[in-house]
Amino acid sequence: MAIYGANAAGKSNVIHALLLMREMVCGSFAKPLKGDELPYEPFAFVDGETDPTAFEIIYYYDGIKYAYGFSFDNDRIINEYLYHWPNGREALVFSREKDQYEFRESIQEQLTLAGRTSENRLYLTSSNEWNCAQTEKAYLWFQQKLRGLITTGVSNETTIDAIRKGGEDKKNVVKEMMLADLGICNVVLSGTKEKPIVSTVHQLTDDNGNQKQYTLQLGQESVGTQRFFSRIGLWMDAMNSGAVLVVDEIEASMHPLLTRHLIEMIQDQTINQNHAQLIFTTHDTGLLDLKLLRRDQIW
Structure with a gap:
């Protein structure tokens, strides 16, 4: 909604x-x-x-x-x-x-x-x-x-938990991060459980066609990439548990196509098999698209 x-x-x-x-x-x-x-x-x-x-x-x-x-x-x-x-x-x-x-x-x-x-x-x-x-x-x-996200409080905790679990949970996070930033090929966790350090691995091709990998700490990534990282774990967790996810200003600091992708994930029954629900506020009129949302989902 x-x-x-x-x-x-x-x-x-x-x-x-x-x-x-x-x-x-x-x-x-x-x-x-x-x-x-x-x-x-x-x-x-x-x-x-x-x-x-x-x-x-x-x-x-x-x-x-x-x-x-x-x-x-x-x-x-x-x-x-x-x-x-x-x-x-x-x-x-x-x-x-x-x-x-x-x-x-x-x-x-x-x-x-x-x-x-x-x-x-x-x-x-x-x-x-x-x-x-x-x-x-x-x-x-x-x-x-009942899960929630407001713009004043951005937490990476849920996404970090998914990476820590490994397996399909981490695989899904990395897959979505590749979508957010096409250079990212992996997400690595270090530090302690109390003070985790998140690093992104970028794979680049030099002028000679050789592929090289470079590591950045999450804080060095763009604000949009950081915001997407904080949200994707919450999205995955909500869909796994069939939760109601409420989000204030869903488009904040993110590219419009990434915002749309997060909504499409909830709308896609092949991905959202446990019927999670999404309620969000927005100023993005680009989402007023009847191919994305039914008329009764727009208030």
């Missing part, structure tokens, strides 16, 4: 909302200490008292539909709820209004877990620390299936 719009129209906030949900469920904001402030950022253009931030998302995990939502302010979770459709019919898993909970299954056990959940933590998170079967799969979707 491609999201277009003017500057300050709110495109990036769609991506940030999805990723903040993930951070609150299983990321950096998932385990606040009692009394810690929540990542509350209310609407700025309002006089007087501000409303809570509220999120709701509907998703599928292992063929079962879930609807999960919560709201919060600076200090506490105000409400939280989870529904599922195990037999095609809606059923409540739990609901919460501040410290008041309602459950349908394993009521006494879950009331005990609710009592261990501080006012500034999500029950979906805290219950899974105690292996709660009723909320496990709903939680795993956030942990396993």
